[in-house]
Amino acid sequence: MALQIVESQVPITLERLNAVEARIGARLPEQYRSFLLKYNGGRPVPSGFAYTHPTGSYADSLVDWFLAIYDGPNDNWESYYRIYKIDAKRLPDELIPIAHDPFGNLVCISVGREDYGTVCFWDHVHESDFASGEPATSPNVHRIADTFDELLTGLRDM
Secondary structure (H helix, E strand, O other): OOOEEEOOOOOOOHHHHHHHHHHHOOOOOHHHHHHHHHOOOEEEEOOEEEEEOOOOOEEEEEOOEEOEOOOOOOOEHHHHHHHHHHHOOOOOOOEEEEEEOOOOOEEEEEOOOOOOOOEEEEOHHHOOOHHHOOOOOOOOEEEEEOOHHHHHHHOEOO
16 A cells, blocks of 8 residues: 555645754754655554564554644644653654654654664653653664655555
């Protein structure tokens, strides 16, 4: 089945995307930028992905919704960014939330120098104690794909 993105928001303008990047102090990877300019969030069909847990065991989840840059209340990219990156600093510095699964976990993209553009699964069940004020660590972060396009082409029925 070919990938479809359904129930997306109105595509954002390049000006708004540039303004968001200026506010967060990072340029988003080109493949993800193109997705936002074309779809701006939405629900992928199919939506399943797999990753390997550091223990070596196989795990999987779903992209429930890609976050959208818009002024609405649901699946709002800027709201997720504020909650996970500013208010509680729950994500490692290099990770930006781009989607969520149905269980409260996140799909993130890296803007870090060493792994720029890689896509990861952030497991909230195994996160570090963000309430302590310590910087977020990454034992609960698992690589899904080397690029955003690889994530999209790898999505499958579950």
